[in-house]
Amino acid sequence: MSVNSKTIKTSAIFIAFAIFVIIIAKLVFTLPAQEPITDDATLMDRIKPIGQVYVEGDTETVAIVADSATVSTNSRSGEEVVASSCTGCHGVGVLGAPKVGDKSDWAPRAERGISELLKTAISGKGAMPPKGTCTTCSDSELQAAIEFMIN
Numbered sequence: 001m002s003v004n005s006k007t008i009k010t011s012a013i014f015i016a017f018a019i020f021v022i023i024i025a026k027l028v029f030t031l032p033a034q035e036p037i038t039d040d041a042t043l044m045d046r047i048k049p050i051g052q053v054y055v056e057g058d059t060e061t062v063a064i065v066a067d068s069a070t071v072s073t074n075s076r077s078g079e080e081v082v083a084s085s086c087t088g089c090h091g092v093g094v095l096g097a098p099k100v101g102d103k104s105d106w107a108p109r110a111e112r113g114i115s116e117l118l119k120t121a122i123s124g125k126g127a128m129p130p131k132g133t134c135t136t137c138s139d140s141e142l143q144a145a146i147e148f149m150i151n
Contacts, residue, residue: 075138075141075144076137076141078143078144078146078147079148081137081141082100084134085137085145086100086132086145086149087100089133093105094127096126097127097128100148100149101149101151103150106149106150110150114146114147117146118139118143118146121145121146122139122142
């Protein structure tokens, strides 16, 4: 037997073994056939989004959120919002954030007025993300927090 015929014989054995493994894998790992979904309601339930986005003023979504009891009916005070969401940065002035109650930090900002400060708080500025770290805060809660921090 020459080297060339040995190589051919080895290759043939390898190919036969590979085909054998593929056939066994197909037999063992074949998934049972699933019946097609014909019910539109079941199909829509399976492909619906995991979550929903609330856009302010969207009354249909508000009804859904209210039904799930995730909306707080009581507005939090400015002090409560600051304590729960703002002191992480505004307590010590992280990255230039004006400190709570520091009149010299807040004076140049307060000159623009509360409405401008509220707009900035809602949209975010610099290292502060939109609504700071209080994504569940209403605009009135954010305004109360700003007024608390200024005074």
